[in-house]
Amino acid sequence: MLGVISACTVNLTHIAAERPARANVASTYRxxxxxxxxxALPEDWSVSIVMSLIGNPDRWYLCLDRTNWKIGQSNVNxxxxxxxxxxxxxxxxxxxxxxxxxxxTRQRITLMERFLARFDASTVRMxxxxxxxxxxxxxxxxxxxxIPFAIRVKEDxxxxxxGREYALRSYLSRCKGERGFTATLPAKAGQPxxxxxxxxxxxxxxxxxxxxxxxxxxxxxxxxxxxxRWFIECMFSxxxxxx
Numbered sequence: 641m642l643g644v645i646s647a648c649t650v651n652l653t654h655i656a657a658e659r660p661a662r663a664n665v666a667s668t669y670r671x672x673x674x675x676x677x678x679x680a681l682p683e684d685w686s687v688s689i690v691m692s693l694i695g696n697p698d699r700w701y702l703c704l705d706r707t708n709w710k711i712g713q714s715n716v717n718x719x720x721x722x723x724x725x726x727x728x729x730x731x732x733x734x735x736x737x738x739x740x741x742x743x744x745t746r747q748r749i750t751l752m753e754r755f756l757a758r759f760d761a762s763t764v765r766m767x768x769x770x771x772x773x774x775x776x777x778x779x780x781x782x783x784x785x786x787i788p789f790a791i792r793v794k795e796d797x798x799x800x801x802x803g804r805e806y807a808l809r810s811y812l813s814r815c816k817g818e819r820g821f822t823a824t825l826p827a828k829a830g831q832p833x834x835x836x837x838x839x840x841x842x843x844x845x846x847x848x849x850x851x852x853x854x855x856x857x858x859x860x861x862x863x864x865x866x867x868x869r870w871f872i873e874c875m876f877s878x879x880x881x882x883x
Contacts, residue, residue: 699765703872724871768869776831799823820859
């Protein structure tokens with residue numbers, strides 16, 4: 641891990657030459673090869689490392705996102721749960737997806753259940769995610785587990801306000817600045833109706849940024865929380881290299 645950080649690459653040749661040792665560079669390179677060929681790390685092996693570096697959780701911002709890595713001609717699709725602050729962002733747990741494209745609701749729930757097996761829900765200040773991570777079953781799971789969230793939703797999401805059903809795009813057609821409101825997701829596909837709180841504003845190009853939250857917050861505050869989601873994009877950028 642120290643070699644990867646100091647060499648700023650995952651290229652084993654560079655890592656082997658990075659830190660001085662009694663062994664020849666070629667021997668160190670071969671040891672690294674054997675490690676990755678033969679050692680099977682347990683699930684969530686990184687949690688204890690992250691905890692030793694950043695300390696026990698207080699009230700973490702957690703970000704959930706998916707990234708695709710290219711290794712030769714192979715695509716590696718990874719669902720990642722990361723902890724972020726203004727000073728650092730670190731992957732905490734992840735799942736390798738055996739398919740291309742978006743994760744399923746079950747895969748997201750399973751990842752969060754792994755988190756809850758190690759940490760209490762009270763350690764989560766806010767779970768943040770983009771429009772890929774939506775769905776009534778998923779939102780209900782987070783609310784049932786008392787995990788506060790701020791997740792961007794699509795403009796065609798149906799809501800019920802004062803007994804009338806709207807698409808968010810239609811309901812916010814006159815929105816020019818920031819707006820906050822409470823609405824219900826209508827019952828469907830065996831899932832009960834779900835009350836959520838929303839923050840919305842127009843962004844560049846006239847597109848609507850709409851964020852749904854489990855918490856009864858002002859719309860402007862929900863949007864401020866959501867800004868923290870950008871840190872996981874920065875983390876992915878930090879971790880990838882053109883070398």
